Amino acid sequence: MFEELRSGDGGVPVGGRSADAPTGSTALLDDGDGLDDAQLISRIAVLERAKAACAAEQARLTARFVDSQAAVAAQLREEAQACSDNGDFDGWVAARDEARTRELEPTPRDEPGRTRRRSRSARRAAMSRTGVSAQVGLARRESPSRGARLAHASVALVHDLPHTLAALSAGILNELRAELVVRGTSHLTPELRSLVDAEVIGANVDPDDDTAPGGVASWGDREVERRVRACADHLDAAAAVERTRLAESQRRVSIRPVPDAMATVTALLPVAQAVAVHAALTQAAAAGKAAGDERSKGQLMADTLVERVTGQATADDVPVEVQVVLTDQALVAGDETPAHVPGYGPVPSAWVRDLLTRHLAAQGGAPHDEEGRAAVTWLRRLYTHPATGTLVGMDSTRRLFPAGLRRFLVARDGTCRTPWCDAPVAHADHVVAHVSGGPTSASNGQGLCVRCNLVKEEPGWSATVVHPGPSHTARGSAGDDSDEQPHTVEITTPTGHRYRSTAPPVLLPAPSLASSATTSSSSTAPEVDVGDSERHAGGGTGAGAIIIELYRHRGFEVELTA
Secondary structure (H helix, E strand, C coil): CHHCCCCCCCCCCCEEEEECCCCCHHHHHHCCCCCCCCHHHHHHHHHHHHHHHHHHHHHHHHHHHHHHHHHHHHHHHHHHHHHHCCCCHHHHHHHHHHHHHHCCCCCCCEECECCCCCCCHHHHHHHCCCCHHHHHHHHCCCHHHHHHHHHHHHHHHHHHHHEEEHHHHHHCCCHHHHHHHHHHHCCCHHHHHHHHHHHHHHHCCCCCCCCCCCCCHCCCCCHHHHHHHHHHHCCCCCHHHHHHHHHHHHHCCEEEECCCCCEEEEECCCCCHHHHHHHHHHHHHHHHHHHCCCHHHHHHHHHHHHHHHHHHHHHCCCCCEEEEEEEEHHHHHHCCEEECCCCEEEEHHHHHHHHHHHHHHHHHCCCCCCCCEEEEEEEEEEECCCCCCCEECEEEECCCCCCHHHHHHHHHHECCCCCCCCCCCEEEEECCCHHHHHCCEECCEECHHHHHHHCCCCCCCCCCEEEEECCCHCCCCCCCCCHCCCEEEEEEECCCCCEEEEECCCCCCHHHHHCCCCCCCHCCCCCCCHHHHHHHCCCCCCCCEEEEEEEEEEEECCECCC
8 A cells, every 4th residue: 555655646546546646655745736636636535545554554553562462461360370379369469450451351242242231340340451442542642432442443353354454454445434344243253253354345345446336445334334234144143133132221311512502412212212202202393383383393393302301391491500610700791701611611601691691581680570480500719820721729638529629620620631531520530649648639639531540540550740730829920930830640651651631721712813802792791890810811801710500490599609
């Protein structure tokens, strides 16, 4: 593949291959100046093949790393057995636990070709084998869960799917379609996997013209998935039936944020139930339209779903429990600095103000109307550093993070602090372990997901606080340059690689071009002077970040308590 890329000047492809590939590898990375439209398209096609070839090489290197770690794990298990024979219980435990950290977390399979739900002890044992995939994820700048999928896919491609790997190396398949082959055969034995690989991929690659009609290179994602699934189900029909039973036990509901203060709630259901739910919502929407409802069909279906799930009379009447971070100026003076919802991201500050007051306005502005619907609101004022925008510290003498300090960490970090992991914060973690003398404080604390917290405790992994973050004593002063650095943690992996993560700004600064702009909402808002010491340096944004927790119920009025 790479020899092909070094043998021409990027002309129009002939027979599915570039007849004139760029001379020298650096020619592929220039800006294409001087190329005509046909040559630009040829360059794009060649680069796509190069991406696939790089993905194949990454798969080979990843499999070699996994195999190397497995060899070390085998030696450690031999040491563990020797310790067991000699009655050395502590040595046996230490060698066994370190061996687990060198092994790739297994794909559960109770018997050949069958996948069953794992027991709790089996799940715990699997979580102790996440170190290898975590290192792969960090090296590829991916989340730990994505790193695990890439590691398993690499091992499968190298050991069980040679035709798929060859097609990936040649650029016939891209990385996503190669992963679809891996995923569609994950429940099969290695022997059956190889049969599917030869039947579906190997038999449909034309060595003379890899883009011939009907060949692998002409298939889309769904076609690849359909053919692989059909072949796998034919070779092991019993496993296919069992997979459907297992899938029913894995039904769940998840939520994912999307832009514009919206979120997607996804339900994974058995197909019969999913069709019934959709049909019921469609019928309700059709009935509403027939009765003259002006909402669109999609709006009616969404509102009906909320009403039936929550039991409320209207979708907008559901109880709410939300944590929002915004500036004091945005709350009381109409400033348009975006607010922040931990775990979601930026939201318009006007949207937050509307959320606080929309029900009072709906009742004609009668705040004491017993039938009115409003939000009971608690405010906590937390000061941000004027330069970095990060929150300042809190301390505790307890081992476990108290509720207030944990909320502080969630608000400061937003999501898991491991680089490239965007999972929600599940654990308030001591960067330096409490048993090693690490204090329970904001400077020694970080928000992590469950997986990353368990990986961090494995042998060979370490974390240190490179910078504790800005101090509240420096607020409002010029300060030292070191006081303006955000909270920074450095992670060291067993191979010696180091990765740093910094606490993000709690609220994103306004664009410099918009600093002099005046919005309609701010022009009509009342003027409130909070003092120069409570504004960010170089800007007009209030430095006092306010955390607002919204609890909306019937019959409550708005309360603002400091």
